[in-house]
Every structure is written in C-alpha cells, then in structure tokens.
Amino acid sequence: MLPAHPARRAPLPDLPATFRADTTEATPSVRPHGSRNLPLRVGTRGSPLALWQTRHFLELILQFCPVLRMAGAFEEHVISTSGDQIQDRRLADVGGKGLFAKEIHEALLDGRIDFAVHSLKDLETEMPPGIVLACTLRREDVRDVLIPGPGCAALDPSDPLRSLPAGAVVGTASLRRQSQLLHARPDLRVEVIRGNVQSRLNKLNNGEADATMLALAGLKRLGISPPGMVVLDPEAMVPAAGQGIVGVTVREGDTELRQLLLAIENPEARAVSRAERALLAALDGSCRTPIGGHARLLPNGELMLTGLVARPDGSFLLKRTVHGAAREAEALGLALGDELRADSPADIFG
Numbered sequence: 001m002l003p004a005h006p007a008r009r010a011p012l013p014d015l016p017a018t019f020r021a022d023t024t025e026a027t028p029s030v031r032p033h034g035s036r037n038l039p040l041r042v043g044t045r046g047s048p049l050a051l052w053q054t055r056h057f058l059e060l061i062l063q064f065c066p067v068l069r070m071a072g073a074f075e076e077h078v079i080s081t082s083g084d085q086i087q088d089r090r091l092a093d094v095g096g097k098g099l100f101a102k103e104i105h106e107a108l109l110d111g112r113i114d115f116a117v118h119s120l121k122d123l124e125t126e127m128p129p130g131i132v133l134a135c136t137l138r139r140e141d142v143r144d145v146l147i148p149g150p151g152c153a154a155l156d157p158s159d160p161l162r163s164l165p166a167g168a169v170v171g172t173a174s175l176r177r178q179s180q181l182l183h184a185r186p187d188l189r190v191e192v193i194r195g196n197v198q199s200r201l202n203k204l205n206n207g208e209a210d211a212t213m214l215a216l217a218g219l220k221r222l223g224i225s226p227p228g229m230v231v232l233d234p235e236a237m238v239p240a241a242g243q244g245i246v247g248v249t250v251r252e253g254d255t256e257l258r259q260l261l262l263a264i265e266n267p268e269a270r271a272v273s274r275a276e277r278a279l280l281a282a283l284d285g286s287c288r289t290p291i292g293g294h295a296r297l298l299p300n301g302e303l304m305l306t307g308l309v310a311r312p313d314g315s316f317l318l319k320r321t322v323h324g325a326a327r328e329a330e331a332l333g334l335a336l337g338d339e340l341r342a343d344s345p346a347d348i349f350g
C-alpha cells in the first residue's frame with residue numbers, strides 16, 4: 001500500500017534531510033535528494049535467522065522513518081558466504097575469521113548493496129578498510145541453551161550440565177561451548193554438528209547426538225522452543241562476544257546512511273559489544289582458541305565484563321571478571337584480554 005501522497009517536493013519532516021519524496025512520478029517514491037538512488041539495498045545471508053534479523057532491522061528503520069513504508073524503498077539481497085558452504089567441518093578447521101562476512105563486505109565495497117545485517121558474533125573484530133559497523137541493535141537474550149535429544153533423559157534446570165548422562169554425546173561446532181562443557185564434564189564426548197539452527201535441531205532429532213547447545217537468541221527470534229531445553233547460566237557457559245546482538249555495516253563514506261542508522265542504534269548494545277569485541281581483539285586468538293566474552297551494564301551504570309579462554313579439551317580454563325566505566329568499555333576489554341593472555345599457558349595462543 002502506498003502512503004498518503006505527500007505535498008509535492010516538500011521535504012518529509014521525519015526523515016533525515018537527504019531523504020525526500022519525489023512525487024513527480026505517477027507512483028510516488030522516496031528518493032534521496034542528492035545522488036543517492038533508491039531502493040536502499042540491504043545485504044543479508046539467506047538463513048531463516050539472517051532473514052528474520054534483516055526484516056527486524058528494516059522494521060526498526062520504518063518505525064523511525066515511516067514514510068519509507070512503501071513498495072520499493074528497500075531491496076533485500078541474499079548473499080551466500082564462504083561460511084554457508086561449509087557444513088561438515090568446524091569453521092576453525094577451515095581457518096579464517098569473518099567467513100560469514102567476506103562476500104558481504106565485497107558487495108558493500110563494490111556498491112552492490114548499501115548496508116548489511118550481521119549476527120555480531122559472526123563478524124570479525126576489525127572491519128576491512130572502507131567499512132564501518134554503523135549500528136548495533138538491542139541485545140536479545142545473551143545466553144546459550146542445552147537441548148536434549150529425543151533419547152536423552154530430562155535435564156535438571158538447576159544444574160543442566162551436571163545432569164547429562166555419563167558419556168553422552170553433545171553436538172556442537174563451537175570450541176567455546178565444547179571447552180566449557182568438557183571442563184565441567186570430562187566424561188562427555190563432543191561431535192561436530194553444523195548448519196543453521198533448524199538443521200542442527202533436525203540432526204539432534206535424528207539421533208546424531210544426545211544433546212546440543214544453541215544460542216537462545218536465535219531460537220527466540222525464530223519462535224522455536226525445543227522440548228526439554230534448559231537455559232544455561234552465563235557464568236556456567238560464558239557466551240560469545242556479540243552473541244544476541246545484530247550489527248549493521250555500511251560504507252565508511254556513506255554519511256547519510258550512517259546518520260539514519262545512528263537513530264536506531266542501541267547504546268547499551270554498543271557499550272557491551274565494544275567491551276566484548278575489544279577483549280576478543282586483544283586476545284587475537286586463532287579461531288582454534290576457545291574464547292568467551294560477556295559484558296553487562298549494571299544498574300549503577302558500570303560495565304561488568306567476563307572473559308574466558310580455554311583449551312578445546314577443557315583441560316585448561318581461565319575466566320575472569322572486571323568492572324569499569326561504560327565509557328571506557330574498549331579499554332576495559334583490551335586490558336582484560338591482555339591479562340587473560342598473559343596468564344594462559346603458551347600453547348593456548350601458540
């Protein structure tokens with residue numbers, strides 16, 4: 001449905017000045033005033049979760065800029081990434097960070113898309129030259145969950161890891177989850193299961209593992225609540241840096257879009273992701289290093305940051321929590337990262 005016909009060539013009051021309606025055409029459309037062309041093209045991966053997050057993000061823009069709620073203002077570009085091609089191995093074994101973003105960055109830099117929506121935890125800490133992380137959206141639940149398969153005994157919500165049957169096989173491709181699980185339960189076995197959220201749940205139901213772990217954020221967004229699922233305390237299973245946060249990238253020079261995105265930025269998500277991503281950057285672990293990072297804003301405005309490094313088999317695990325001013329989020333993360341690295345055995349970062 002088209003919006004009410006705005007006054008001819010009048011600037012639209014609730015839009016940044018550069019976005020104006022051009023109503024000289026038979027079908028009114030919003031056109032930026034300058035050289036910018038509509039539609040705004042948004043890049044996304046093709047998984048159901050990625051598409052959900054992209055539509056959620058567009059909905060937030062529309063709430064801020066209701067006049068863009070018209071046919072043709074946005075165009076969704078699904079981009080297949082290297083990470084999407086790998087189904088049978090750990091990403092750590094393929095080597096390389098940012099496997100989910102490389103092709104999306106290229107599309108941005110080539111001008112094929114105008115912005116891109118990412119799960120922040122899949123986005124490398126350092127953006128390629130010319131690209132900025134322009135906006136972080138409000139964090140969904142940061143925690144991981146443990147999900148029993150059809151043949152697994154019910155889990156005890158008060159101590160879920162402890163309640164897994166002896167020798168159970170847990171399916172996960174995440175070294176961070178694996179190391180914390182094996183640290184608590186050296187008797188368990190880990191099998192790599194990958195794929196999008198739904199395909200991992202299908203594998204669990206097909207008996208490929210006795211249990212699996214996933215991010216609660218993804219399940220909530222997709223409206224999935226697997227039977228018997230138990231939420232893991234973030235102290236017992238430190239989440240990944242950026243988990244539950246959607247981040248939007250744009251070209252560095254695109255001041256119009258950067259300004260628009262600032263309006264839907266969530267400052268709390270920005271503060272915690274700064275701390276978590278600085279921690280990750282300071283640790284500069286290879287993708288074979290299990291790393292966890294979880295920041296919270298406390299009621300007194302202070303930032304609390306927990307960092308974790310471990311050996312994949314759980315035989316070493318170091319977890320530390322620091323507090324600091326939210327405006328020092330980055331420094332806090334860098335300092336904790338340096339500290340964890342200094343206090344870890346040489347093989348962890350070898």
Ligand SMILES: NCc1[nH]cc(CCC(=O)O)c1CC(=O)O
Pocket residue numbers: 119120121122197213214215216217218242243244245246
């Ligand atoms: N690595 C895949 C991935 N990237 C983001 C999410 C979930 C949503 C989020 O953490 O924001 C997931 C799935 C999972 O870990 O269960």
